[in-house]
Amino acid sequence: MSDLHDLCKFPVRPIDSGYVKQLNHYLTSGIPATYTVEEAYKVLNNIEDDDENSESVSNTTPLHLICQHVPKDLSSEELSIVEQMITTLFEYGAGWCFIDVNNNTPGCILIERGFHNSSLYQLILDAGVRAELLLRKVSEYDMEFIDEDDVPNQEDEVVPELVTELTKEQEEIEVVQKSNKPEIDDAPDAPSQNQDSYLNTKLEYVDNALITKDRKDGVMMSWESDLMKLGCDSLFKGSIIEENEIDSEINILNIGFGMGIIDTMIQAENPTKHYICEAHPDVLKKLRDDGWYEKSNVVILEGRWQDQLDDLLTKGIFFNGIYYDTFSEHYSDMLDLFDFVVGLLKPYGIFSFFNGLGADRQIIYEVYKKLVDIDLQNYGLSVTYTDVEVPKETLQYKDKSVWDDVKRSYWSCPVYYHPEAKFIEL
Ligand SMILES: C[S@@+](CC[C@H](N)C(=O)[O-])C[C@H]1O[C@@H](n2cnc3c(N)ncnc32)[C@H](O)[C@@H]1O
Structure with missing residues (x-):
């Protein structure tokens, strides 16, 4: 846990403009808006990033902490401060769909905590829409991203494309965990993902469903x-x-x-x-x-x-x-x-x-x-x-x-x- 993470847990009430000031201070000093609790833990405990095992299972970002700790009894002034904090984090590149240790995105946490209809949830939703539209533009023009390895000291910068890929992978993990079923294959050539492969896959009509014969993917x-x-x-x-x-x-x-x-x-x-x-x-x-x-x-x-x-x-x-x-x-x-x-x-x-x-x-x-x-x-x-x-x-x-x-x-x-x-x- 770092000072940035502590701040996002709202240790002091009322939540006033000092929070926004402090958050801006951390971000302008170079702490990434995506700095995770897991990364901070490694730094504090001198744990080397082992590439082999660094398939991160979770990314608990400052945005997750805000969503987890935002008090339910916010005054309207406090709500406005939390909104500013979330907006600021997005301005500095926070991801809307990282998955935390509990397999939740920030938006999932807000839903779970009863904030589904709040302005805070709306900010995250809007960020999601913006990110998807941006991604589409980026792929339309076949833009190249600079390889992270080529840019010293920027290893924490987040490329939106990577966020999405990571999330997809982790969603697979989620479904497997929840369903306690064999590994799901969402590889690009899996029948559920690829038309050629689907159209060459045998189907079977069973009770109440149409499924792929071998893999038991539900078609309808x-x-x-x-x-x-x-x-x-x-x-x-x-x-x-x-x-x-x-x-x-x-x-x-x-x-x-x-x-x-x-x-x-x-x-x-x-x-x-x-x-x-x-x-x-x-x-x-x-x-x-x-x-x-x-x-x-x-x-x-x-x-x-x-x-x-x-x-x-x-x-x-x-x-x-x-x-x-x-x-x-x-x-x-x-x-x-x-x-x-x-x-x-x-x-x-x-x-x-x-x-x-x-x-x-x-x-x-x-x-x-x-x-x-x-x-x-x-x-x-x-x-x-x-x-x-x-x-x-x-x-x-x-x-x-x-x-x-x-x-x-x-x-x-x-x-x-x-x-x-x-x-x-x-
Ligand atoms: C989910 S099912 C449709 C269920 C249907 N609405 C019903 O009420 O039973 C999807 C169907 O779309 C067909 N399909 C998949 N890709 C298609 C494509 N590109 N063009 C036409 N049909 C396609 C599949 O073979 C499958 O029969």
Whole structure:
């Protein structure tokens, strides 16, 4: 523990401007905003950094300490000081998503301590959104980072990219610890991460789930049925042209068949045309076996949406509702999809999707919620979210959870944010 760390534990009340002054003093003297309790411990105890064993298990930063120790009975003046401290730390490069010794990010700690709706949590959330937008810009331009080894005395400087990588690694650790299950493979070529690898992986329909045969990754699970119902209802809202005027031709596009849950619901509403885009051969076989090819209003687009949707654009086919729920894709894929969505959606149409972005950690889920909002606005679309409680069994990692026969859980948030996007009215 260092003086900086002590300060962030608020040893003296009231919390006044002296705290900000002192914090600025430490940071301007060269102590990194990311200086961890673990690093300070090593320094105090003369422990050499052993590269072999330095796969840091935790990074308890000053921001974590603030979140852990901020008193619950803050006066408004004190709150303003703590806000300034957090802002100052971010100005000096604090990371929003480092993982501490208890496997928590600063935001996780605030949620746990009942500060979810506070301005302090909001500051961290905003920092997360900024960091993700910055990262995207950085990777767009293929910027190079200076190798740390080339810069003497800057070994503690934090490159945002590294923060994210570290967090991903440590999230794996988290899920393994909580689920007490075998190691999860999120390597770049794992089926859950990579489309080529996924499309060449055998799938299996088991009770209440579609999973990868060998690895038991959950591709789709029936606990999501209620969420699919919400999705289906949203799509058909896009058939309302104006109050009391329903479109004479209702076209729906669903991307990703999976267990056919949402498609069965869409069929029940009897749309004029129901397009289903599906890429996996085993799922296409299921569509064939279950008679989907024979349905008169169904058009099956065999292959990846990336290869199929162009054709719809050139044919001038437009949709009242577009739903997106795939597997082994990333947010960057969704950003590519938005290009098609704006071209294929009718002016009053609705775009919705299974919103599992970052859903294995609540603060990350909320960062994505905001990012989607920002990104869709750039396309002239506005998104509204409805809060939905998810089944309790998705949150358990012990006996009788929905993840029992599934290796890779993909959900651990108490609330689902159901998205509904449509063109902003001018
Ligand atoms: C989570 S499931 C969809 C579940 C579906 N919403 C339901 O209600 O059962 C994902 C599906 O997307 C398919 N998929 C994955 N990547 C795809 C892509 N690029 N294009 C089309 N389908 C894809 C998968 O094969 C899988 O069938």
